[in-house]
Amino acid sequence: MRGLVVALALLPLPAWAEFFTLKGHGGPIMGIATAPDGRIATASFDNSVGLWTGQTPEWLEGHEAAVNSVAFNGTAIYSAGDDFTLRRWPGGEIVGRHKGKIVGLAASTTHVATASWDGTIGLWPVDGSDPKMLGSTGSGVNAVVFSPDGSQLYSAGMDGALRIWDVANGQETNRLVEHGFGINELVLNAQDNWIAYGAVDGVTRILDLEAGGDRDFTLDRRPILALALSPDRSLLAVGDGEGYIMVIDTVEWRIVQDFRATLRGPVWALAFSVDGANLHAGGIDEAMYSWPVTTLSDQEQMASAEPSFLKNPDEMGNGERQFARKCSICHGLSPDSDRRAGPTLHGVFGRPAGTLPGYLYSDTLQDSDIIWNDETINALFDEGPDHYIPGSKMPMQRIAQPQDRADLIAFLRRATADRN
Ligand code: HEC
Structure with a gap:
C-alpha cells in the first residue's frame, strides 16, 4: 500500500490533454496560477499555497488566513489573502500590507498590484522600492490587471466601475464602465483589443477597447466568480457561483461549452495550462480539477468525490x-x-x-x-x-x-x- 502511495506521489503532471486532479488542500481552492515552466500554484482557504510539479506539492506556509490569489512573476511567486498581506516566495516574506482582505493580484515585470477590500489598490515595485496606493475608490476592489507593457492598470470592484490607472503617476485616467452591480473578475486581451468582465448579477460582458461596443454572454446564473483566457486567446472560460463553466470561442464569439462542473458550490478559480491543452478549476471541493479542453463537458464533475462529512x-x-x-x-x-x-x-x-x-x-x-x-x-x-x-x-x-x-x-x- 505504502509503495503505491509513493509511486503515485512521484508521478509527474500529465504533459497534455489528460484529465487529472491535484489533491492535498484542506479547503476550497480560491486561486490558480500557471508558470511558463509548467508549475501550477493553488491558493486555498486552508491558509496555504500548493506548488505542484507532480502529485505531491511543496506547501508554502505563512499566511495567517485564507489565501485568495497567487501569481508567478519571473522566479518569484506572490500570494495574498484574508490576512491583508502580500507575500513573496520562496520565503514568504511580507512585501505588502493592506487594511482589508486582498482578493486580487496582478504582476508586471516591474510591479505587483493588489486589489483590496479596503478600497485601495497597492502597486508594489518588485525591486522593493516604495509602494504606491491608488484610491481609495470608496468600496472594495476585487480585480486588477496590467496592460502588456505594464504602463496601465485596469481595476474593478464592488462599485461596478471599471477604471484605468496610469502606473507611473498613480492617477485614474479613464472609467470604461459603470456597471450597476459589483464586478468580480477581469480578463484583458490587449492584442485583440478587448477586456472581459464578470459581475455579481451574472453578467459576462466583453468590451471592445477600440470601437467601444460590447458583447454579452450573460446567462441566468450568478455571480460570475472566475474568468480565464487560453494562451492562444481563442477561448474565454467563465466560472460561476452555481458551479458551471462556460467556454466562449473568442474568434467566432459563440458559446462552445457550458456544463455543470461541480455537484455543489461555486467555481472560484480557473486557469488554462501553459500549453492551452487543459483547463484547471478550483471550488468548494478540496481538489483542483483539470480537464482536457477538447473533451471538457464529457468529463467527471469536480465534486464527484464528496468529502465524507457531506452526508445528507x-x-x-x-x-x-x-x-x-x-x-x-x-x-x-x-x-x-x-x-x-x-x-x-x-x-x-x-x-x-x-x-x-x-x-x-x-x-x-x-x-x-x-x-x-x-x-x-x-x-x-x-x-x-x-x-x-x-x-x-x-x-x-x-x-x-x-x-x-x-x-x-x-x-x-x-x-x-x-x-x-
Ligand atoms: C472559518 C474557520 C473556522 C470555523 C468555521 C471554526 N473554527 Fe475553530 N478555529 C479556527 C481557527 C483559525 C483556530 C485557531 C485560532 C487561533 O489560532 O487563534 C480555531 C481554533 C479552535 C479551537 C481551539 C483549538 C486549539 O488547539 O486550541 C477549538 C476548540 C475550535 N476552534 C472549535 C471549533 C468548533 C467546535 C467550531 C464549530 C462550531 C469551529 N471551531 C469553527 C477556525 C475556525
Whole structure:
C-alpha cells in the first residue's frame, strides 16, 4: 500500500490533454496560477499555497488566513489573502500590507498590484522600492490587471466601475464602465483589443477597447466568480457561483461549452495550462480539477468525490450536523486531517489551547491558559470566540441554543477521541 502511495506521489503532471486532479488542500481552492515552466500554484482557504510539479506539492506556509490569489512573476511567486498581506516566495516574506482582505493580484515585470477590500489598490515595485496606493475608490476592489507593457492598470470592484490607472503617476485616467452591480473578475486581451468582465448579477460582458461596443454572454446564473483566457486567446472560460463553466470561442464569439462542473458550490478559480491543452478549476471541493479542453463537458464533475462529512444532513444526528455546518470547513477530526484553516480537533479534550504542534496559532490563543473541555468549548460558542478569546483567529460565531451546543460537544467527544 505504502509503495503505491509513493509511486503515485512521484508521478509527474500529465504533459497534455489528460484529465487529472491535484489533491492535498484542506479547503476550497480560491486561486490558480500557471508558470511558463509548467508549475501550477493553488491558493486555498486552508491558509496555504500548493506548488505542484507532480502529485505531491511543496506547501508554502505563512499566511495567517485564507489565501485568495497567487501569481508567478519571473522566479518569484506572490500570494495574498484574508490576512491583508502580500507575500513573496520562496520565503514568504511580507512585501505588502493592506487594511482589508486582498482578493486580487496582478504582476508586471516591474510591479505587483493588489486589489483590496479596503478600497485601495497597492502597486508594489518588485525591486522593493516604495509602494504606491491608488484610491481609495470608496468600496472594495476585487480585480486588477496590467496592460502588456505594464504602463496601465485596469481595476474593478464592488462599485461596478471599471477604471484605468496610469502606473507611473498613480492617477485614474479613464472609467470604461459603470456597471450597476459589483464586478468580480477581469480578463484583458490587449492584442485583440478587448477586456472581459464578470459581475455579481451574472453578467459576462466583453468590451471592445477600440470601437467601444460590447458583447454579452450573460446567462441566468450568478455571480460570475472566475474568468480565464487560453494562451492562444481563442477561448474565454467563465466560472460561476452555481458551479458551471462556460467556454466562449473568442474568434467566432459563440458559446462552445457550458456544463455543470461541480455537484455543489461555486467555481472560484480557473486557469488554462501553459500549453492551452487543459483547463484547471478550483471550488468548494478540496481538489483542483483539470480537464482536457477538447473533451471538457464529457468529463467527471469536480465534486464527484464528496468529502465524507457531506452526508445528507437529515441523516445526521444534531451534533454531527452542527459540526458539518459550522465547523467542518475549517477543522478536521482525525490526527492526519491537517491543512484546514483551523487546527485538527483530534484529541482536543484535555488539550491546553494553542498547543497542537505544527499549527500556526495566533499569539492570543497560544498565550491563553484555557484547557479545552465541555465547559470551555460550551463557553466559546455561548459567548462567541470574539468575546471568549478576543484577538484569536477564530471567526465570530455563536451557537445560541444550549441543546445545539450540548449535542455538538457530545459529537466532538466521540469524533475526536482515539479510535482504538
Ligand atoms: C472559518 C474557520 C473556522 C470555523 C468555521 C471554526 N473554527 Fe475553530 N478555529 C479556527 C481557527 C483559525 C483556530 C485557531 C485560532 C487561533 O489560532 O487563534 C480555531 C481554533 C479552535 C479551537 C481551539 C483549538 C486549539 O488547539 O486550541 C477549538 C476548540 C475550535 N476552534 C472549535 C471549533 C468548533 C467546535 C467550531 C464549530 C462550531 C469551529 N471551531 C469553527 C477556525 C475556525
